[in-house]
Amino acid sequence: MWSIIQNSFLLLSPFLPTSLIPSSQITPHEDYHGPLTDGGVWYEAYERARGVVKEMTMEEKVNLTTAITGPCQANSGGVPRLGIPGLCFNDGPSGPRYTDFVTQWPSAFTAAASFDRDLIEERARRIGYEFRGKGINVELGPVTGGPLGRSPYAGRNWEAFTPDPYLSSTLSFLTVRGMQSSGLITCAKHYILYEQDPVCDGPLDDEGGRTGCRDVSSEVDDKTMKELYLPSFAETVRAGTGAVMCSYNKINGTAACENDDALNRILKDELGFKGFVLSDFGATHSTVGSALGGMDMELPGEYYYGQRLLKAVKKGTIPESRLDDMVHRILTPWYASKQDSDYPKVNYQKYDLSDSKEVNGHVFKNEHVDVRGDNAMYARKVAAESTVLLKNSGVLPIKGVRRIGVFGTDADYPSTLSGCGPDLFCLVGSRRRYWNGTVTIGGGSGAAYADYIAAPIEAISLKARQQGIRVDHVLQDDPAHFGSIGWVAYQSEICLVFVSLFLVEGWDREHLRLDKRGEELIKHVEKNCAGEVVVVLHAGGQIIVEDWIDLPKIGAVLFAGYPGQETGNALVDILWGDVNPSAKLPFTMGKSPKDWPRDNLVREMGKGSYPIAEFSEGLAIDYKWFDKHDITPRYEFGYGLSYTNFEFSGFEVEERYEKDRDTVQKTNERYEGQRGLYDTLYVAKVNITNTGKVPGAEVAQLYMTFPKSEVEQPPKHLRGYAKEYLEVGQMGTVEFPIRKKDISVWDVKKQLWKVPHGNFIFRVGNSSRELPLKMTVEIGSSF
Numbered sequence: 130m131w132s133i134i135q136n137s138f139l140l141l142s143p144f145l146p147t148s149l150i151p152s153s154q155i156t157p158h159e160d161y162h163g164p165l166t167d168g169g170v171w172y173e174a175y176e177r178a179r180g181v182v183k184e185m186t187m188e189e190k191v192n193l194t195t196a197i198t199g200p201c202q203a204n205s206g207g208v209p210r211l212g213i214p215g216l217c218f219n220d221g222p223s224g225p226r227y228t229d230f231v232t233q234w235p236s237a238f239t240a241a242a243s244f245d246r247d248l249i250e251e252r253a254r255r256i257g258y259e260f261r262g263k264g265i266n267v268e269l270g271p272v273t274g275g276p277l278g279r280s281p282y283a284g285r286n287w288e289a290f291t292p293d294p295y296l297s298s299t300l301s302f303l304t305v306r307g308m309q310s311s312g313l314i315t316c317a318k319h320y321i322l323y324e325q326d327p328v329c330d331g332p333l334d335d336e337g338g339r340t341g342c343r344d345v346s347s348e349v350d351d352k353t354m355k356e357l358y359l360p361s362f363a364e365t366v367r368a369g370t371g372a373v374m375c376s377y378n379k380i381n382g383t384a385a386c387e388n389d390d391a392l393n394r395i396l397k398d399e400l401g402f403k404g405f406v407l408s409d410f411g412a413t414h415s416t417v418g419s420a421l422g423g424m425d426m427e428l429p430g431e432y433y434y435g436q437r438l439l440k441a442v443k444k445g446t447i448p449e450s451r452l453d454d455m456v457h458r459i460l461t462p463w464y465a466s467k468q469d470s471d472y473p474k475v476n477y478q479k480y481d482l483s484d485s486k487e488v489n490g491h492v493f494k495n496e497h498v499d500v501r502g503d504n505a506m507y508a509r510k511v512a513a514e515s516t517v518l519l520k521n522s523g524v525l526p527i528k529g530v531r532r533i534g535v536f537g538t539d540a541d542y543p544s545t546l547s548g549c550g551p552d553l554f555c556l557v558g559s560r561r562r563y564w565n566g567t568v569t570i571g572g573g574s575g576a577a578y579a580d581y582i583a584a585p586i587e588a589i590s591l592k593a594r595q596q597g598i599r600v601d602h603v604l605q606d607d608p609a610h611f612g613s614i615g616w617v618a619y620q621s622e623i624c625l626v627f628v629s630l631f632l633v634e635g636w637d638r639e640h641l642r643l644d645k646r647g648e649e650l651i652k653h654v655e656k657n658c659a660g661e662v663v664v665v666l667h668a669g670g671q672i673i674v675e676d677w678i679d680l681p682k683i684g685a686v687l688f689a690g691y692p693g694q695e696t697g698n699a700l701v702d703i704l705w706g707d708v709n710p711s712a713k714l715p716f717t718m719g720k721s722p723k724d725w726p727r728d729n730l731v732r733e734m735g736k737g738s739y740p741i742a743e744f745s746e747g748l749a750i751d752y753k754w755f756d757k758h759d760i761t762p763r764y765e766f767g768y769g770l771s772y773t774n775f776e777f778s779g780f781e782v783e784e785r786y787e788k789d790r791d792t793v794q795k796t797n798e799r800y801e802g803q804r805g806l807y808d809t810l811y812v813a814k815v816n817i818t819n820t821g822k823v824p825g826a827e828v829a830q831l832y833m834t835f836p837k838s839e840v841e842q843p844p845k846h847l848r849g850y851a852k853e854y855l856e857v858g859q860m861g862t863v864e865f866p867i868r869k870k871d872i873s874v875w876d877v878k879k880q881l882w883k884v885p886h887g888n889f890i891f892r893v894g895n896s897s898r899e900l901p902l903k904m905t906v907e908i909g910s911s912f
Contacts, residue, residue: 163393169403171465178460195435222270224577228477230499233579238287239690242712244828253307262500264475273301274361275319280730282638287669288575291715292751298364305368317365319376322347328740346379349744355875369793371462392423401797405458425455512692512699518710518770524684526706534621535602539629540585564631568667573634579694588697615657624658630668709825713769753843767896773821780902799881811867819855826854836887
């Protein structure tokens with residue numbers, strides 16, 4: 130029997146019976162061809178890990194690769210006699226989940242709208258220190274490309290940054306760097322091509338959950354994989370992420386967590402990843418296949434590691450050298466992060482707010498450590514800087530009014546801080562439970578708990594009271610209350626309508642409309658309002674707005690995303706002009722569902738043993754699809770208004786070589802030429818002048834078109850962005866470094882990156898379709 134070591138969190142819950150192991154898993158394996166870690170930039174940590182591993186028993190090695198649900202969402206086994214505790218793993222990208230006295234931050238999807246590198250990195254740094262304060266060793270995040278955002282119907286897009294690979298890549302790099310500056314280990318997820326949830330054809334269970342579900346196989350070509358879906362993960366490797374999570378889906382027919390090509394050849398060999406690969410919860414489907422395929426640790430779910438792994442190593446179907454490699458990869462970032470010598474112990478309990486809990490014979494205390502500091506103030510700043518002004522007749526900022534009407538449940542306090550239930554997995558099936566108040570975050574593992582929510586009605590009332598403004602409200606959506614809503618609207622000089630779309634893990638979208646018939650509420654208020662209507666959208670994805678956006682009294686529209694606990698305060702900052710909106714859409718809003726490619730989210734099982742998603746659109750997703758097919762969007766990628774005006778001038782692109790200086794862990798990507806793939810070859814720059822009447826910030830955006838020889842490329846690609854704050858009349862100059870990889874394409878035949886020869890066109894402006902300045906640069910073979 131496998132010995133138990135106190136405090137190690139060794140998994141002893143029942144494993145699957147041996148009869149359930151597929152025979153393919155126990156076929157003797159002659160050799161292991163996957164890459165072994167050498168520590169890379171973490172060389173000293175790796176050498177220390179290698180020395181410690183030599184002192185371990187085989188049981189202890191296996192112990193480190195297997196996790197259970199303990200005080201954290203997952204706790205790996207440890208080796209206390211060698212000073213190695215079990216590692217604590219916890220969600221999520223928007224702040225520590227399942228615990229108290231933490232900050233609920235704006236989601237990544239929302240923060241991406243800021244287009245602000247410094248803001249994103251500081252947000253990440255602060256989140257990292259909150260995880261550290263709770264004693265969490267590994268954050269299960271950020272979501273860096275699974276999903277990337279291929280389909281607007283995907284229910285988890287709000288957890289990630291953006292469907293644009295350049296913006297996603299740069300924000301992923303900054304987020305990993307910021308979070309790990311605290312000593313936390315990040316886990317980039319979900320690797321890879323996880324662009325929708327499983328397809329289910331069974332009846333709903335007693336709680337409204339789905340049954341009969343099967344994982345989708347993402348069928349993708351090599352060029353699309355390398356140029357669109359891999360870059361964000363490459364940047365997390367460059368930033369030094371300690372872990373990567375393999376995803377639920379299949380990749381070209383093979384489960385992601387046992388996919389030798391994806392994990393060994395691409396991630397560990399081609400990208401040179403030196404950390405460890407861990408499974409998503411329940412994403413493991415084999416023992417031998419997963420271990421040899423490149424998965425280093427199993428989080429709780431199917432339990433294919435533990436004693437099954439031990440038996441496979443003893444039997445010889447998994448070489449002990451591979452087990453050693455798994456442990457090396459787990460311990461190397463742990464030592465490199467100095468968690469062995471200077472890191473808090475776990476001081477909370479998942480789900481449990483009691484003072485203590487017993488796990489495997491050891492009592493863990495819930496100390497309710499307050500890790501918030503002044504983060505609420507910064508979360509408010511992030512939310513305000515990430516609120517996109519989509520339309521404005523001049524009604525905003527609010528001034529010179531005496532009566533305001535507020536409408537919709539989305540302006541109100543939720544009945545509980547979680548909005549709809551204790552687990553943030555609000556049901557969305559036939560027994561649908563909508564978020565019952567203002568929507569601050571999505572549901573599922575990407576969510577974070579809030580210790581308070583500054584509801585919009587609270588913040589608006591306080592601000593109005595200071596200015597002697599009367600606020601009336603009907604915080605309802607149901608047509609049964611339309612009589613009261615119409616009467617209050619009739620007496621209001623400005624009508625603020627709050628509508629929402631709540632998205633949750635496990636449920637892809639059925640449509641692109643608002644929850645709770647929000648369109649009807651907007652139209653009813655617009656019909657009755659004495660003045661102009663301001664619509665506030667709290668949503669985690671694209672919304673079709675065509676049946677109300679051009680109504681005569683719709684004066685302004687704000688896309689506030691999922692802004693976190695400071696939602697109301699941040700919104701007031703925008704409504705009254707204390708913060709001049711500067712955010713831009715990190716996605717495209719179309720006019721009709723027909724604007725997007727058909728069937729890019731699979732809803733049927735198909736004729737085979739599993740549903741298949743053909744990534745037939747290739748490189749053209751989001752604005753690149755709209756550009757390629759000449760579709761006019763309602764609001765394009767990069768779009769966002771301000772309370773002031775800006776003018777661009779003096780655009781130029783000059784050749785300037787600068788060696789890569791920000792890489793933490795070098796990749797092994799192959800490329801043509803002498804210059805490094807992440808070296809800067811050109812620098813574009815442009816002047817921005819604030820020609821309006823109030824101070825504000827503008828986001829300059831650089832787009833590039835490849836030479837005509839690259840026929841597979843969409844018309845243009847984002848290749849730079851910079852936010853510049855300017856006083857009235859002030860001019861500033863921003864620069865966009867252009868790296869070798871930014872002007873390279875993936876050569877499928879040669880299996881390397883190359884710079885195509887010919888004329889590159891660069892354009893600059895303030896959205897993907899407002900690019901007034903243009904320059905052509907001929908690039909040869911000198912790189």
